[in-house]
Amino acid sequence: MVLNELGNKINNVLQSLSKEPVIDKRVLDAMLKDISAALLSSDVNVKLVLKLRENIKKTVDLDKLAAGINKNKIIQNAVFDELCKLVDPGVEVWQPKKKKQNVIMTVGLQGSGKTTSCTKLASYFHRRGWKTALVCADTFRAGAFDQLKQNAAKAHIPYYGSYEESDPVQIATEGVAKFKEKNFEIIIVDTSGRHKQESQLFDEMKQIYDNVNPDNVIFVLDGTIGQAAELQAQAFKESIDVGSIILTKMDGHAKGGGAISAVAATKSPILFIGTGEHIHDLEKFSSRSFISKMLGMGDLSGLVETVQTLQLEDSQDLMKNISQGVFTLKDMRDQFEMINKMGPLNKIAGMLPGIPPEVLQGLGEEDGKNHMKQFMCIFDSMNEQELYSDGKIFEKEPTRIVRVARGSGTNKLMVESMLSKHKAFGQIVKKMGGNKGLLKGLSPDLMNSMGGMGGMDPSNMSPSQLARMQQQMSKMMPPQMMQSLNSGGGIQQMMKQFMGGMGGMGGMGDMGGMGGMGDMGAMQDMFSKMMGRNR
Numbered sequence: 001m002v003l004n005e006l007g008n009k010i011n012n013v014l015q016s017l018s019k020e021p022v023i024d025k026r027v028l029d030a031m032l033k034d035i036s037a038a039l040l041s042s043d044v045n046v047k048l049v050l051k052l053r054e055n056i057k058k059t060v061d062l063d064k065l066a067a068g069i070n071k072n073k074i075i076q077n078a079v080f081d082e083l084c085k086l087v088d089p090g091v092e093v094w095q096p097k098k099k100k101q102n103v104i105m106t107v108g109l110q111g112s113g114k115t116t117s118c119t120k121l122a123s124y125f126h127r128r129g130w131k132t133a134l135v136c137a138d139t140f141r142a143g144a145f146d147q148l149k150q151n152a153a154k155a156h157i158p159y160y161g162s163y164e165e166s167d168p169v170q171i172a173t174e175g176v177a178k179f180k181e182k183n184f185e186i187i188i189v190d191t192s193g194r195h196k197q198e199s200q201l202f203d204e205m206k207q208i209y210d211n212v213n214p215d216n217v218i219f220v221l222d223g224t225i226g227q228a229a230e231l232q233a234q235a236f237k238e239s240i241d242v243g244s245i246i247l248t249k250m251d252g253h254a255k256g257g258g259a260i261s262a263v264a265a266t267k268s269p270i271l272f273i274g275t276g277e278h279i280h281d282l283e284k285f286s287s288r289s290f291i292s293k294m295l296g297m298g299d300l301s302g303l304v305e306t307v308q309t310l311q312l313e314d315s316q317d318l319m320k321n322i323s324q325g326v327f328t329l330k331d332m333r334d335q336f337e338m339i340n341k342m343g344p345l346n347k348i349a350g351m352l353p354g355i356p357p358e359v360l361q362g363l364g365e366e367d368g369k370n371h372m373k374q375f376m377c378i379f380d381s382m383n384e385q386e387l388y389s390d391g392k393i394f395e396k397e398p399t400r401i402v403r404v405a406r407g408s409g410t411n412k413l414m415v416e417s418m419l420s421k422h423k424a425f426g427q428i429v430k431k432m433g434g435n436k437g438l439l440k441g442l443s444p445d446l447m448n449s450m451g452g453m454g455g456m457d458p459s460n461m462s463p464s465q466l467a468r469m470q471q472q473m474s475k476m477m478p479p480q481m482m483q484s485l486n487s488g489g490g491i492q493q494m495m496k497q498f499m500g501g502m503g504g505m506g507g508m509g510d511m512g513g514m515g516g517m518g519d520m521g522a523m524q525d526m527f528s529k530m531m532g533r534n535r
């Protein structure tokens with residue numbers, strides 16, 4: 001989670017307002033002083049901080065506010081809006097066009113994270129159904145091609161590069177031509193970096209640019225340099241037609257706030273931020289989503305975007321079954337597939353409002369992925385009759401379990417564990433199905449706001465609307481789940497149980513109070529139902 005510490009500090013300051021018996025000029029000044037100190041400690045430029053302070057003072061004119069008005073809320077809204085302005089470059093970001101050949105060229109200094117960001121970016125588009133390929137034109141750093149090759153292979157993305165050819169221009173030109181010929185929609189070219197901005201780097205960049213004629217040049221910038229990002233962004237913008245920016249290494253770095261605000265001040269469109277070394281650690285940047293997430297208010301627009309990309313039309317049957325309280329093993333397989341496509345659970349849960357960012361830290365993705373793979377093998381070793389059943393067939397004829405275990409390369413205990421989880425999950429679906437569905441608790445205006453994807457844009461919601469949405473969402477979740485979410489370690493525990501317990505031999509025992517997997521099902525069901533209503 002990005003900029004946790006800054007978010008916590010600002011949150012604490014805002015929360016302390018509610019403890020004040022009277023909100024007067026003294027209280028407001030003290031609050032502004034604390035917020036400014038928090039921003040300065042995150043390396044935000046002092047001039048920008050002063051401006052933010054002045055703007056809040058102008059918006060919150062205590063003398064003019066009528067008696068009875070909730071000053072606390074007005075201050076909170078003003079702070080939220082000004083924080084958004086601080087990181088908002090105010091420019092449209094580039095969007096690739098479907099069924100066209102979009103060539104993206106990345107540029108940046110050595111070590112800024114270009115190669116890593118190229119594969120993250122390729123995986124981002126690949127997961128969203130774009131035909132994506134990578135070209136490694138970084139011949140300056142010896143290991144760059146191997147790095148790209150390994151990551152691309154892991155993410156199943158075609159790549160082009162050469163160990164023999166030393167001319168990056170030739171490699172880039174050949175690679176782009178090859179993938180264009182095969183109608184790839186997104187072709188990402190990784191280029192070399194240098195330790196500093198020097199003419200050799202800029203010359204090479206320009207030659208590649210002239211030859212591959214990219215649709216978008218992405219400048220990859222190391223966010224840990226803080227305010228210095230402004231000068232670097234300016235220098236690259238002046239020498240090449242930079243279309244977007246990826247700010248990397250934003251994971252928990254104290255200077256991250258400084259880098260984003262500095263880049264935003266240059267009016268450069270920030271496309272993504274890098275939040276770790278893994279392939280999924282790339283977040284689409286939107287100022288309101290970013291601030292909302294930083295303050296622990298979730299990122300519903302990010303969540304909607306993620307769910308939107310899952311092509312849920314494939315799971316029409318699942319939707320139909322769930323709404324009727326039916327849950328087959330095939331439905332469970334579909335759910336797992338969906339979770340897989342969404343990315344690591346900690347990323348998804350981080351987008352939900354009301355989940356404190358710190359409780360999501362340290363949730364590994366590898367174990368869960370491995371368990372998920374084993375489960376998929378189990379499903380794929382079932383015949384149609386078994387897969388489309390409610391699982392009771394295995395209770396009646398236990399030899400089937402032995403056959404499936406053998407076929408999937410797992411063991412009997414694992415298949416039994418999966419079946420009992422399916423049973424527990426199925427009972428929850430049964431309870432939620434039909435007229436008693438989770439969405440029953442939703443108010444009509446919220447449903448309206450979900451009416452179309454464009455309509456439901458929490459990034460345009462005020463903090464109070466978001467709070468209301470959060471309240472509504474809490475109605476959608478089973479009380480035990482909400483309780484767990486709110487009690488700090490709860491969700492971590494829940495996720496660990498979910499991921500660990502999936503292949504887990506002893507996992508079932510822990511499922512008692514929380515409903516374990518059933519709760520994740522509720523979360524998935526909730527996403528699915530949202531989507532169901534939207535179509």
Ligand SMILES: Nc1nc2c(ncn2[C@@H]2O[C@H](COP(=O)(O)OP(=O)(O)OP(=O)(O)O)[C@@H](O)[C@H]2O)c(=O)[nH]1
Nearest residue numbers: 110111112113114115116141193249274275276277
């Ligand atoms: N924590 C963190 N590390 C990152 C991120 N992006 C990249 N890195 C790390 O930064 C280091 C440099 O990344 P590379 O992708 O090799 O950088 P590069 O710009 O391609 O470097 P050159 O090819 O030498 O120009 C690697 O150790 C990456 O794992 C990020 O978002 N967060």
